[in-house]
Amino acid sequence: MRMTRLRLFSIPALLVGLVFFAASLTPSMIPRGPLIQGVLGGLVTALGYLAARIVALIWYAADMPVLTGKAARWAVILCSVAVLVLFGWTLMSSMGWQNDLRAKMGMKLSDERGLLVMLLAAAVTFALAFAIGAAVAWLFRRLRSWFYRIMPPRRANVLGVIAVALILFVITRDGILDRVVTGLDEGYAAAQELFDTAPPPPAQAGVPGGPESLIDWGAMGQPGREFVTSGPDAQAIAAFTGRPALDPIRVYVGRADGDTAHERARLALAELQRLGAFDREVLVVASPTGTGWLDPGSHDPLEYMHDGDIATVAAQYSYLQSPLALILETTTGLDTATALLEVVHDYWKTLPPDDRPRFYVHGLSLGAWSSMYATNLFRLVNDPIDGALWAGPPFPSNFWNYVQNARDPDSPWVLPRIGDGSLVRYASHVADASDAAADWGDMRIVFLQYSSDPIVFYDPYSLWRAPPWMNEPPAEDASSHMSFMPIVTQFQLALDMALSFGAPPGHGHAYYAQDYIAPWVQVTAPADWTDADTERLKAHCDNGFQMGCTND
Known part of the structure; x- marks a missing residue:
């Protein structure tokens, strides 16, 4: 014994x-x-x-x-x-x-x-x-x-190992894992359905899901409802800037609002047209995280700095948290982001260049990955977008990896320099993307990444x-x-x-309003904006992570 x-x-x-x-x-x-x-x-x-x-x-x-x-x-x-x-x-x-x-x-x-x-x-x-x-x-x-x-012992040993490996694979991959993933997906879907019975649809005609809206309020999902009904309005923006302001336009299409990615994208475009989004100064196509969440700490400041003369559109692709969606629903996120950007950008290109909004793309975390994927070569040549802000780009992102490896060898990996800085710059909690050897060109791309973010720097x-x-x-x-x-x-x-x-x-994967503001200024160049305005907006938004800046 x-x-x-x-x-x-x-x-x-x-x-x-x-x-x-x-x-x-x-x-x-x-x-x-x-x-x-x-x-x-x-x-x-x-x-x-x-x-x-x-x-x-x-x-x-x-x-x-x-x-x-x-x-x-x-x-x-x-x-x-x-x-x-x-x-x-x-x-x-x-x-x-x-x-x-x-x-x-x-x-x-x-x-x-x-x-x-x-x-x-x-x-x-x-x-x-x-x-x-x-x-x-x-x-x-x-x-x-x-x-x-x-059978002989040697053959029995080999087959024993193979049999155990197959049994473990079936149990974990086709048994436990599948059931866990299905349960999580159904759980998030059920959670969003429970929200259907909570708040009534908005009464304002200018809000998606409200009167005359083409988007079903009940199918929008909780992240979408929070996005379109939150954020600063014209009164709050004017009180901060001292200038006349508009109510920002926010459009969000839930995963249940259409059967396919292109169907949801066309619905988003129709809602943008209904609300007059293409008459605004700035248009942002945003990609949400896995659950469909959009960070108010990013979108609220942008609406302040452009006096509300801005429209933002997004489409949900998953109910799962970003780490699970990254592994299990990668293609869904990429397809949804591509369809939305393709449909909106193709329509935008038909408008007169001097009578259309400036066009930007944005995403955080998994949203950054899908947004980068959608922003392919065809969006960067001929009739290109005006710029992009991508925050916390996950390490598998092909475009991010391509840019990272093109850095100046004398610059740090976590905050690199790319060429003369006229096309691509980096920002972090200690850098605002304003330092470069050359002025910005016609297109402006900024990566916001924290040096302690393992989602970005995992290898x-x-x-x-x-x-x-x-x-x-x-x-x-x-x-x-x-x-x-x-x-x-x-x-x-x-x-x-x-x-x-x-x-x-300001550390890890916890991106917040204060670190979005200066990079957004660099990317979108708001009219008559000063460094003092940036500091004042930072102070106005200093109310914590993931809370936006709608409070006075």
């Missing part, structure tokens, strides 16, 4: 797992709380343990020499002491590393009590992972013993090599203790993506 247990659990493999745990304690892009760090530590410990067991199996299968007797015991003792010293040092240092990063982001510092929470969470997580692994191993042994009855190849930004001096809100470690860095950055939405405003 004793020998069976020793074979089932390996002390050397656990030591390798603890090395992985120690590595996971080093800081990454987003500060981690004790519970999150514990879960991460437990997972990477299990991963290190598994990797060590696999290497050991290969070693034994190759009939390589192994230590035995007293030499093996002393090797285990010495390695245990070294690993425990390393683990203890990183454990004691981890709180300082995390607090250094928290201080740079203006977050509350953690204390020693979090260490106990972290260790307990890690132990539970590792135990669960170990139990799952033991169950898989048990399944393999049962299948292999059955195959032994009908799939960090499994075995450092991302480009890790080879440069750390940014203002990055830890000087961050270093690359194969496998572990990949897990850290993946976890950072999940945590980035809860980062303080």
Whole structure:
């Protein structure tokens, strides 16, 4: 019995797992709380343990020499002491590393009590992972013993591995995962349907979903209803600017407003025409995030700086949160953004150049990705758009990657310079896209990206090599203790993506009004606008992340 247990659990493999745990304690892009760090530590410990067991199996299968007797015991003792010293040092240092990063982001510092929470969470997580692994191993042994009855051992081993892999694939991909995704999609759809019974349709004829509107209020969905009924009106804008103002036009088509992307796009165009959107000074085609949400911190300031003489249109493509929509409904988002931009832009091109609005595109996060995809070469030549502001562009975005890799080699990866700055510029929480070697050309493109945003700077190849930004001096809100470690860095950055939405405003993936304002000024060049106006609007909108700036 004793020998069976020793074979089932390996002390050397656990030591390798603890090395992985120690590595996971080093800081990454987003500060981690004790519970999150514990879960991460437990997972990477299990991963290190598994990797060590696999290497050991290969070693034994190759009939390589192994230590035995007293030499093996002393090797285990010495390695245990070294690993425990390393683990203890990183454990004691981890709180300082995390607090250094928290201080740079203006977050509350953690204390020693979090260490106990972290260790307990890690132990539970590792135990669960170990139990799952033991169950898989048990399944393999049962299948292999059955195959032994009908075929030679070598063939039975191979088929046993294949059978277990197929069973796990079917259970996770075609069973659990499909049901979870379907449940999430239906859950978000149901949540939006529940909103149908809450507020009545707007009474104003100038609001989509109201009297004479071509868009069904009940099918618009909660994000769309909030978008078209919120934001500053003419009175609020005039009170701030001291100039006459118009009520901004906001058009939103819900996913349930049409069966296809082109059907919804044509409905959006018809509503724009009904409301006189093409008589305005500025027209913005915006792409929402996965659930259909549009950030008021971006749209409200733009309406102030253009005296309300602006129309914005968007179309919903999903009910899922952006991370799920990014993985599961990528094509839907790209198709919807392309259809909307194509239909609206094609109509806009038919209007006289001196009697049509200036045309801009915009998107945040997954909306930035789909907007960039839709803004292809045909939108940038012949009769091009006037500009774009893309915030928090996700790392897979082809156009963003193309521009990033065209940067001046002497400029940082997180805030690059592109040529002379006449076409493309970058902004962040410390840069407003005003600094460039040349004046703007006919088209203006700005990327707004925070240096601590893992949605932007995650690198799939960090499994075995450092991302480009890790080879440069750390940014203002990055830890000087961050270093690359194969496998572990990949897990850290993946976890950072999940945590980035809860980062303080101005960090991670938490984009907010103050950092949109100056880039919008650069992109849309509002008439008679001054730096003092920018600062005054920032102060007016200083009411928190995701709250817009409709308050006085």
